[in-house]
Amino acid sequence: MAQSKDFRDWDQYRWTAPDTDWRKASIVSCGIDIGSISTQAVIMVDGQLYAYSNMRTGSNSPDSADKALSWALEDTDGLSQDDIQYIVGTGYGRINIPMAQRAITEIACHALGANFIYGPSVRTILDVGGQDVKVIQCDEKGKVINFLMNDKCAAGTGRGMEVMADLLSVPLVEIGQKSFEVDEEPEPVSSTCVVFGKSEALSLLRKGWSIEKVLAAYCRAMANRIVELIERLGVQREFAITGGQSKNIGVVKRIEMLLNIEAVKTEKYDPQIAGGIGAALFARALFEKSRKSGG
Amino acid sequence: MTEVKKYPEEPLKTWNKAKELRLKYFTSYAKAHETGGLRFCGSAGSLNSIQQAFGRDVFILGSEPYSAHAAFFSDFARKCQEACESRGIAHDLCGYMKNYWGGILINQFILPTHEIVPWPKADVMWTQHICCTHAKWYQYAGELEGGVPEFGIDFNCRIGHTMTDRDIDYVLEQVLEGIEWVEKVTGRKFDDELFIEASLNELAANSAWGQAYEYNQNIPAPIDEKSLYSFFPFNILCPQWAETSALFRELRDELKDRVDRGIAAVGNERFRILTDGPPQWAMLQVYRYMEKVYGAVTLGSTYTAYWGTGWDVAEDGSLIAAKIPTREEFAQLNREARLRKYIAWKLSKQEAYSVTFTGCHPRKSALMLKIMELWKLDGAIIHLNRGCEGSAMGVLENRLDIIKAGYPVLTYEGNMGDVRDFDYAGTIRKIENFFENLGLEKLIKGG
Amino acid sequence: MSSFKNWSDNRHDYAREWKKKTGGKVLGYFCTYLPEEILYAADVLPVRIFGQHGSDIGISSAHIYDMYCPFSRSCLAEGLKGKYDYLDGVAIAQSCMHIRQAFWSWQKHLPVEYSYYIYMPHGVQSKGRYEYYRGELVEFKESLEKWLGRTISDADLDKGIDIVRKNKESMRKIWEFRKNDRPSITGLEAMEIVFSSQVTDKREHNEALEQLITELPDRKVDRETGTRLMIIGSEDDDREFTKMVEEGLSLPATFVIEDHCVGSRYFWNDFTPGEDRLASIARWYLDRPPCPSKDWPKRLRFSHIKNLIQEYKVEAAILMQQKFCDPHELDIPALKTYLDELDIPYYLIEFDVLVPAGQLKTRVEAFLETRVELV
Amino acid sequence: MANIGIDIGSQNTKVAILEDRKILALAKVPTGFDQQVSVKKAIKLGLDKAGIGMPDSAQIRVTGIGRKAVPDISTNEINETMSAAKGAFFYFPSARVVIDAGAENVTVMKVNEQMRVLDFATNDKCAAGAGSFVESMTKALGTTIDDFAKSALQRTEKININAQCVIFAESEVVSLVHSGASRADISGAIHEAIADRISALVRRVGLEKDVVVMGGMANNVGFIDALEKALDVNVLVATDPEYACAIGAAL
Ligand SMILES: Nc1ncnc2c1ncn2[C@@H]1O[C@H](COP(=O)(O)OP(=O)(O)O)[C@@H](O)[C@H]1O
Ligand SMILES: Nc1ncnc2c1ncn2[C@@H]1O[C@H](COP(=O)(O)OP(=O)(O)O)[C@@H](O)[C@H]1O
């Protein structure tokens, strides 16, 4: 089977709010979220989403931050880095972002971001990223009350999905849809280990399973693993999912089914940038505070 | 293909009696309150006769055997385990107690008939502390049940052949305090007559087990380990009931008869295996697989041999079914002296507790090797039991000792109470490798 | 202060030097329930056997199944690697099964002149415990006498008791300074003090403690205290983690107290002298703030924890649980409820040498973020 | 009569053609999706190399994790531990511990002088101690296995990789690069981590002399060096180590 690098890819993109004039704003803030897989730069004006970029994380954090920010600024009517009053870095690479004035963990940022995206009734947030799974409980202001994180083993995270995409030559973005094209939900694969999962998938194919069926089995196994973690903390409503995997309906719907709870959805914002949004909101608040105390 | 000797097989007659007794045991506990009886709960074999002395209508539940039985129903067990984990109870805690706490949490108790009844809340927690967490299990269980009073007896002293007078004194002190405590908590009196009756039954049952067990030294073995699992728990469930010693005597006689007539547990017996510790209860078909495909019979373990049973164990590990006191010997003593004699008997015969829980594996290895010698075994398959630190303690050292003595040893991972820690296909692969390497070809293809 | 760190860093060299200097014998022990007094009385140096966090523990995997706590496996691994080749004896006072397994494997594979297992009761609330443990100590003393070919007199015992008692008392005095709004010693320093106390000659350690007690009132602390943290946990000598929390986060924090055996639990309670020395020693250990495995049927540890929280003005707790540590794992659900009632936020870390430091860092930082105003 | 041994691994399918214990040819192809096809390809390649056609009465024996997958070609199988033992003895009759380390699976065996496998241990649940661990790292660092392996020998400073997981290790490596660690030191740390894991398996069966290493990982000099340090013995490496199991199957 041809191995192609392309199947794991998702579209990198940028966006600017139409009809917003940043020059009229009193505060321009920015959040940069450098994850193990993806990097987002989010620019907000007066607490409203103005522009963002979403791209694959490069081989080092300062570069990735630089690229993501420049790209986010690309189509913004002359906005430049100097016009941004405060930048907060978050994510795995947060300590290595030269232009950021402050680093805050992705846990706090995802909670605040989810609060912004889905509204103040969100209490439980599931963030499934490239190598981490986090379950976060927060209050109505988006402040974290409690959280859990996977450790040691990356089984069940986004990287595993990417490996599957390459292996099965199914574009990552189609995995979710395809995984439902089966007559009957198969048994989950027994190993969610990124490495062994690959071999197991191969041997299922050799047994004559369709690609769809293998995907279903793999998505189900991931959902099981994630649900195990969620149940350790318990779910309170509303329940929201952020991070790149929130776009994988193959996993999301199975999680909802296992938990018997539907996650809140929105068309308005991209849930993968929740961390970046949270960081930008923190940046805004921090700037206001420094302005007050600094006179 | 190697030539295969064939022995005649017959089903065990005593089997159904065991099944009935098990049903009676669990049902009577669940229904204890209907007749005004009391429920005592704790670690199995916590000096049952003393508890029984508080009334014929006292019913005693051992949480380990209950949980082992619940583990058979793997879907039910899974619900229990998940209930625990969502409550913040760690995955790697005692595989048994997760079934037990889980039952409390979901308010479900499973009977051998698969019938599910509401959780029968205990009235008293009476337990021994043999590992480093036992009495704590019930502390927590009692809290989950909304506050059941607990009494724990520290058994972390010398047990088995190293036992001393000081150790008996320590346990006796605690027992005397415990009796006072139960009297206060339940308002019932300790009945000496009842104690004499119960304890004589108990010791008789424990000792009869040894007599039955010895018949497996025969080739072919009249009974296999999987069947032994159905009987031996009565040593700690309700040994103080007259039915139990009767059952064991009947089993003993049946095994004798089978040996006399050359009846085998497994007709194709050609390789005899020692195992260790509680098995993966929900996956006992592994034993059947080995029997059918390789003619390999598992027929002994320090677990079924010693748990709550009555042996006199010599310094070199040789075993003789223990002698029991007569009614007169017990009756003529005063209460304290009688309790002392009973405790001394129990402590000195419970070699398994001592070798397992103090982790004294030099001694355990010696016992294992002795069984291998006397029971004429060819190899060992050891369960690395993620569900129980206690019974998994020292097993890797035992393994090294057995290998050193020249026997082949295989280990496999599992969890007595939780199938999620067990990989069936992987285990079968290991077993196949093990036998192939020993030059034992399959009796039937595939499997 | 630096001597504590040096001793902690170079404990093996220290013990070897000590042997050369004094010609005495060194005994390794596995759990702090071991009565060190009797060893000092016999002029034997007791050193606690520790593992080495972050170093490979695979060498122990033939002997200890990997469902046992990393601490116990790491202790044995250090032994098998030859780090403890200077020991003349080993001993254990019965505590949890994990560490017992390390002891038995040690006894089998690393033979030394002398090895001893004390049946320290688990029923520290049981009737008859004092008498039983006293009996154990009598036998322990006798066996030491046989090994060393000398008798241990009451005067010797008094000497041993004095050395240990002084040591523990001094540490209690020093711990007072952690109650300050700006604690005069950090959690890391505190850990080094207790750690070094368990691996050096306490006479020497006592001098350093006394010196420190005189210095502490004037000690300048130029770090921000931040969140006042408590560690509640299994065995924990992880200095790297402690340092990371106190020095490496973007939010300030200080460990002001702990409940574990490389900390206050080691020295917390008072010694009550009596004519029967061994009986007094037995009482001392049995009445100590209990390890969870010995804390039943009543829970005594929780109220002790509560006192510490109040006295040290603790704001948040980190539950440092060694992975697979059953005694602690089982206390955790109830402990969480208890802390909830006290309104003390906590974060549970399942500690394993294999968890990358970066991940722990994110977690602890996120935890601190939950309890401060970020803006 | 020619004997053909085939080892179907998770990554590579290897074939060994022997006559009277003499190697006529060795060949390897990637284990593709269809194992029948790969095996046929490998056999053909081997025969071509040997310069012979398919003998009429060749005995074909299969081993490796895919050994049950090619019933049309041969049902004559031999398990991995036995073929490994035989392969090891072919080169080194003094072998007592045999390590077969491939892309995903590692098996460690203890054998006696009669070539009986007394005991064995495998990496059951996690792949983080086998060849693909190295491959992931080389991908993350954009280098080749060969260069990466060799660079371990130039290591000057000791750093530790804490992560157990392949995936976490990747990002740990990336951040080590940023913190300025040299490639040689990182490579040293990775190979040491793998060697630690494999030596733990060795300890489980018991370390004895002589230790023979085979499988694709035996080609990795950085790993061999780290393993020797971890076990504190000199190990023996067969020529063409990745074919040892195939040779064992052919014998
Ligand atoms: N459009 C998409 N459809 C399905 N999955 C996606 C999509 N975009 C991203 N993903 C998944 O999300 C993962 C990255 O998640 P993200 O939260 O961005 O990671 P990070 O941990 O780097 O922040 C990818 O590995 C991929 O599995
Ligand atoms: N020349 C080489 N240098 C270093 N490593 C190598 C070399 N050749 C193969 N390997 C390693 O061997 C592994 C493949 O081993 P192999 O035994 O062929 O795998 P399997 O039998 O599992 O399919 C690869 O993952 C790679 O890490």
Ligand code: SF4
């Ligand atoms: S010894 Fe085993 S069965 Fe008993 S409580 Fe401990 S873990 Fe459970």
Ligand code: SF4
């Ligand atoms: S108490 Fe816990 S940390 Fe301490 S040795 Fe036992 S299991 Fe390990």
Ligand code: SF4
């Ligand atoms: S099992 Fe797989 S995913 Fe998990 S730690 Fe190991 S290599 Fe990583």
